[in-house]
Amino acid sequence: MSSLGLAFADGAVVAKRNLIKIRRVPEILIWTTMSPIMFVLLFALVFGNAIEVPGIDYKEYLIAGIFAQTVLFGSTFTGAGLADDITKGIIDRFRSLPMAQSAVLMGRTASDIVYNATSIFVMTITGLIVGWRIHTGPFDAIGGFLLLLLFAYAVSWIMAYVGLKVSSVEVVQNASFMFIFPLTFVANTFVRQDLLPGPLRTFAEWNPVSAVAQAVREAFGNTGSLPEPDVWSLAHPVAYTVIWVGIILAVFVPLSVRQYRKAASR
Amino acid sequence: MVGMIRTSGLVKRYGKVLALDGLDLEVPKGTVLGLLGPNGAGKTTAIRILTTLLDADEGIAEVAGLDVRTEPHKVRERIGLSGQNAAVDEHLTGYENLDMVGRLYHLGRQKSRARARELLDQFELDEAADRPAKTYSGGMRRRLDLAAALVAEPDVLFLDEPTTGLDPRSRAQMWETILKLSRGGSTVLLTTQYMEEADRLADDIVVIDRGRKIAHGNADQLKAEVGGERVEVVVASSDHVPATASILGRISQEEVHIDEPTRTVTAAVTGGVDILGEVLQRLRDGQCGIVDIGLRRPTLDDVFLSLTGHVAEEAEEILEQAHEKGDVREKEAVR
Numbered sequence: 001m002s003s004l005g006l007a008f009a010d011g012a013v014v015a016k017r018n019l020i021k022i023r024r025v026p027e028i029l030i031w032t033t034m035s036p037i038m039f040v041l042l043f044a045l046v047f048g049n050a051i052e053v054p055g056i057d058y059k060e061y062l063i064a065g066i067f068a069q070t071v072l073f074g075s076t077f078t079g080a081g082l083a084d085d086i087t088k089g090i091i092d093r094f095r096s097l098p099m100a101q102s103a104v105l106m107g108r109t110a111s112d113i114v115y116n117a118t119s120i121f122v123m124t125i126t127g128l129i130v131g132w133r134i135h136t137g138p139f140d141a142i143g144g145f146l147l148l149l150l151f152a153y154a155v156s157w158i159m160a161y162v163g164l165k166v167s168s169v170e171v172v173q174n175a176s177f178m179f180i181f182p183l184t185f186v187a188n189t190f191v192r193q194d195l196l197p198g199p200l201r202t203f204a205e206w207n208p209v210s211a212v213a214q215a216v217r218e219a220f221g222n223t224g225s226l227p228e229p230d231v232w233s234l235a236h237p238v239a240y241t242v243i244w245v246g247i248i249l250a251v252f253v254p255l256s257v258r259q260y261r262k263a264a265s266r
Numbered sequence: 267m268v269g270m271i272r273t274s275g276l277v278k279r280y281g282k283v284l285a286l287d288g289l290d291l292e293v294p295k296g297t298v299l300g301l302l303g304p305n306g307a308g309k310t311t312a313i314r315i316l317t318t319l320l321d322a323d324e325g326i327a328e329v330a331g332l333d334v335r336t337e338p339h340k341v342r343e344r345i346g347l348s349g350q351n352a353a354v355d356e357h358l359t360g361y362e363n364l365d366m367v368g369r370l371y372h373l374g375r376q377k378s379r380a381r382a383r384e385l386l387d388q389f390e391l392d393e394a395a396d397r398p399a400k401t402y403s404g405g406m407r408r409r410l411d412l413a414a415a416l417v418a419e420p421d422v423l424f425l426d427e428p429t430t431g432l433d434p435r436s437r438a439q440m441w442e443t444i445l446k447l448s449r450g451g452s453t454v455l456l457t458t459q460y461m462e463e464a465d466r467l468a469d470d471i472v473v474i475d476r477g478r479k480i481a482h483g484n485a486d487q488l489k490a491e492v493g494g495e496r497v498e499v500v501v502a503s504s505d506h507v508p509a510t511a512s513i514l515g516r517i518s519q520e521e522v523h524i525d526e527p528t529r530t531v532t533a534a535v536t537g538g539v540d541i542l543g544e545v546l547q548r549l550r551d552g553q554c555g556i557v558d559i560g561l562r563r564p565t566l567d568d569v570f571l572s573l574t575g576h577v578a579e580e581a582e583e584i585l586e587q588a589h590e591k592g593d594v595r596e597k598e599a600v601r
Contacts, residue, residue, distance in 0.1 A: 006372070013369045021357040024398060089353030093414070096317045098342040099370040262321075 007100035014094075014107025018081065019114060029115070032077065033122040036070040040123060043190065044130040053192050056224030063127045064144075064216040065189030068209050070123060071152035072180050074116045078108055078156040079163030079172040086167040091263050102257050109156040116152040120145060135221030144219025147241060151212050154245040157252040164259040189213050193234070194227065205229075208244040211237040270295045270422050270453040271316060275325035278311050278477075285311040287477035288325065291455075293470070295421075298444070298454040300468030302461065302566070308477040309457035310350060313426045316455065317347045329422055343371075346415030349426030349457070354410050356400035360391050363399060363410060364417055371418040378417075385413040389443070405436025412443065423447065425456045429463060441466055461566030471566075475574045488569045494519060494536040496562050497545055501529050502555030510554045517545065520572060529557075534564075534572070 022029055043066065044059050053061045085091045085104075094104050134141050163172050186203050187193065193204035204210050215237035217223055233240040271293040278286040286308045293299040301309050314320035315327050318338040327334045330344045354363045361382050368378025386395045389409040394402060399410060408428065415423060428444065429437040444467055448454055458464055464471045465485045473481040473488070481488055501510050507524060510531045514522045518533035525532075535541045542561050549556055564572075 009372075010370055013366055017355065017358060017362075017366055020362065021355070024357045088356070089350075090355055092319055093347070093353055093367075094370070095319055096342060096345065096347040097367065097370045098339055098372070103370075 003100065007102050007106060010099040010103030011106035011110060013099075014104050015111040016107075018108060018111035022111075022115065029118060032074070032115075033119045035073070036066060036119055036123045037126045039066050039069070040126045040130060044132075047190075051191065053226075054195075055192075055226040056222070059127075059131050060133070060222045060224060061217070061226075062190065063123075063132045064213045064220065064222055065184075065187070066127075067120060067123060067148055067216055068151075068187075068213040069180075069184040069189055070119055071116050071148050072155060072184055072209065074119055075112070075152055075155040075159045076173055076176045076180070077115055077159075078112045079159035079161075079176065080169045081108060081112075082160055082163035083167050083169045083172050086164065086263055087169070091260075095260075095263070101261060102253075105157075105160050105253075105256050105260055109153060109160060112156050113149055113153055116149060120148060132222075136219065140219045140221070144216045147215050147219070147238060148212065150245055151208070151241055154248040154252075157249060157256055161252050161256040161259055164256060164263050167263070183207060183209050187213065188234070192226070194229070205231045206233050208241060210234060211240040211244070215241055269293060269328075270330055271299070271455055272328045273312070273316070273325060276312065276315065276322050276327055277324035278308075278315065278320070279323050284477050286315075286322070286325075289474065289477065289479060291472060291479075293453055293455055295453050296448075296451050297469040298448045298456060298467055300464035300471045301455060301457040301474060302459075302464045302471055302570070303457075303474040304459060306476075307474045309474065310426055311477075312474075313347075313349075313424050313455070313457060317345060317424050318342055343418075344420055345422045345424060346418065346420035347424045347426070348408075348412045348415035349424070349428050350430070354399050354407060354414060357398055359396050359398055360386055360402070360410050360413075361395045364413055367414045367417045373418065381417055385416060389413045403436075405432055405439065408432060408436065408440060409443070412440070416447075421453060423452050423454045425454060427457055427459065430459065437463075461570065465566055473570060473573060480573050481569070485566060488566065489564045492534070492564045492569050492572045494534050494564070495538065495541075496532055496564055496568060497535050497542065498530060498532045498558075498560050498562065499545075499549065499554075499556060500558040501531070502557050504529055506554045507531060509552050510549060513548050513552050513554070514545070517541070517548075523571060532568075534568075535561075 040063070043062050048058045048062070051058055091104065159172070159176065162176065166172055166175065186200055187207045187210040188204060189209060193201060193210055196204050211233050214229065214234050218237065229235050269292045271291060273289055273291045276286050276289040277284070289308065289312060291299065291312070301312065303309050311320065315322045316329055316334060318334050318341055321335065329341045332341050332344070334341050358366065364382035364385055365378050368381050369375070373381060386392045389412070391406060391410060391413070394406060399407060402410065412425070412428065425444065429440050432440060441463070444454065444456070456467060468485070470484055471482070471488060472479055481491065483491065497514065499510055499514065501507060504526065507526070507529055511522050511524055514531055514533040517535060519536065520534045523532040539561065542559070546559060
């Protein structure tokens, strides 16, 4: 088998191991899907009556933002999982085996796609219950979901690097929240970016999370009579998102693999 | 004899702390080397370097004739690692753990499965095979961990403190297993803090302290090197300890060792049983309340004491603190 083939085969073995773990400890999945459900319900039912987004019903507007936010938070699962494996000595076991150096990371990020897909599914159901609807055809909608998963996959690699670097589950979770919160709130996720003041508006316009939310909104036909965005990033949200995905992967895949090679236990 | 494991002038620094200070080791094919030393002596660092988990700063490390620095992948195909640093996945069953390791050694689906079942039988884990490893006792986990190291039938085995934290019965079982492996022709490098363990299992013992080799030989040679016998006196009250120590000090060949909590004074002597009578007489004259007195051959504990000037456990505490700092540095160094 070629070395790339071996890397995929080894990655599949590791991914299978991670999926067994999700199945054995369903609490992890249950509790992490609770928070997006809570977000959907709180925003739709509490803020839905208070926040006005001119041009569209708030529930319609909100869901794409929550989707983007949730996959971003979901990516911390990758970092936390790797940090946990380092602490428990599993990474040492893997590193002493003649397996492909990239396999543990490929397997981890691959199994986390399943994890993210599950939480997107749960949110979709919750959204439908509170009155959100998809107004486009199945191909557009599937495109929207795939873009979310692609973005989540790329961010997983950032978190993989963080997890290997700090090797503490708690630090991964707390530190990443400090970055993810501003990223998901200074964006068009919950309010219209063109109504934000000065520098916040610029940040929100070029924030990749805004592009993801915009792309998903368009894919589901949740744009109502919102004005057409006039910045390039939001006028071409799919292209802009894919560019970010490319940059993140180009930087963090090699960086993470390098970090894996010298990951120290304890 | 071919050296299956060989290090020469191995140096590893964590910041200013020297974890390994020019360590030379040679383990001939089919033998067991016991690497003996307190916590922080550098045992684990040596294992980590030899198993490709850590890069040395200086020196050469070879396994099965392969340089661990330049051919780490080939080295990994030949070795098995078990102990402190490698672990089993607690959410997977025993069977799933071994099957996964087999697949990652690229044994193929059929062979991985067969080998997993075979090892579970061999390590008496067949009944627990389909339970998640987190339900296992400490001894069962260690056995599973060792089984994982044996999946690909490696030529060279690294066992890092394989019995630390085990109850006496599990320890005895583990010893039995390791002896079987060594009789089967495996080359084993084993680290331990227990003298008795090295005595039981190792063909050859290297005592290290602060990253340096301080003695080398088989158990008998090391004991002979220390020489003589030990008189051990237990007194009734701690008031009698100083007087007893001073009397024994006059006939001892080295400094006497005092263990306060058990009120035990130990002295190195020569002259066999005759000396015992003399010691007894002197202690009676000195009115030391003797509870127990005995003559014994030196143990590896005595060897360690005489070589390093401190007992393994005392050293453990001091070095554990240094090691903790070392760990912090290790992470910093990695960054």
